[in-house]
Amino acid sequence: MRSKKDFFNGIITGACCMGLIAGLFIAVPSIKNRNSAADNIHKVTQSSEFNEKYEAICKNIDTYYLNPNDVKTEDVSNGLFKGMLESIGDKYAAYYSPEDYKDLLETTQGQYAGIGAYVAVNSKTGDIVIVNPFKGAPADKAGVKSGDIIITVAGKSVVGKELSDVTELMKGEAGTDVEVSLIRDGEPIDITITREIVDVPTVTHELIAEYNIGYIYVSSFDEMTSKQFREAIDDIENKGADGLVVDVRNNGGGVLAAVIDMLDRMLPEGLIMYTENKNGRDNEYYSNAEESYDKPYAVLINGYSASASEVFAGAIKDYGYGKIIGTKSYGKGVVQTIFPLNTGDNSAIKVTTSKYFTPNGTNIDGVGIEPDINVEFDSNQQIRSGDYVIDNQLLEALNDVTSRIK
Secondary structure, three states, X not given: OEOOOOOOXXXXXXXXXXXXXXXXXXXXXXXXXXXXXXXXXXHHHOOXXXXXXXXXXXXXXXXXXXXXXXXXXHHHHHHHHHHHHHOOOOOOOEEEOHHHHHHHHHHXXXXXXXXXXXXXXXXXXXXXXXXXXXXXXXXXXXXXXXXXXXXXXXXXXXXXXXXXXXXXXXXXXXXXEEEEEEEEOOEEEEEEEEOEEEEOOOEEEEEEOOOOEEEEEEOOEOOOHHHHHHHHHHHHHHOOOOEEEEEOOOOOOEOHHHHHHHHHHHOOOEEEEEEEEOOEEEEEEEEOOOOOOOOOEEEEEOOOOOXXXXXXXXXXXXXXXXXXXXXXXXXXXXXXXXXXXXOOOOOEEEEEEEEXXXXXXXXXXXXXXXXXXXXXXXXXXXXXXXXXXXXXXXXXXXXXXXXXXX
């Protein structure tokens, strides 16, 4: 649903989205004992073959490289560590330089400098796509549109790149420019975007008067999301809404603690989800008996709903309290953990540490969540209602909730 203020347009992740590969961040104890994976890495780095090839590479660079002054110690170090994480077979693994880690922390706190657009991976084509430019943010002001395919950022091709690498290119100091090459309707477009500080709420809400049903859009899950979500529900209930639609379409995930607290607000007492690491069952997360949402409600999902969004939709589907409506979700049922390296330079790594299961014991990794009511989005099926435009998926959700109001 869009208002004149682009209410539905996804008050989303601004400069650098959490994206479809955004992890679920949880605290775990530090690893003290080196496992076989580390043994294999050490075997490589300590082998004579490694040292021989390393010396040969250095010799050739030193002898023939045209621009030796461009070789910076920090860049070489970061490149080596990034390559190490990329080589372990974990598509979600990443090395964060001190600057990268600082930016990551700012992102989860809801403020950072960048272009102001939600960017995601098209699961079918692999393209990096602008899902929603935030209204009034730099990308929107520069003319970026939903559906634009990103080809280059700052002169660097992003075709086939990891989403996190692409979003890192988009970030930078406020006031600096970044050149972005896009494909729109098959035609190339070059746009210059001036970065700004983006401080955007992750939850927006409205009472849809014609239906007397509340609508909450959750763009991502960061440290403030659960607080904003609870405030939105309280406001909607204070206005006397008969039901609720929660929209997590185009939401690539985020902080696990946020979605657990939100489910605690929605569900009765019971298991919300559990995780398994390589040693077996790990953590269990429960809702308590203090509160739940007892009126009819629905949750909207699509192919860009991933990770924490799937935790949210999966738990609600298993309990049968709300209907899941839209199209199948992305299918990311694994959890990543951020490990600060404690090496004195504020760097960190992210690796997959466990997989998660819905309350009924379902792991949706690579599978996704099937909606209770499947509705393909059709941009041609939108109706205006006062100041708002209601799309066909939202209309189905509103009608479903209305049909269950007693």
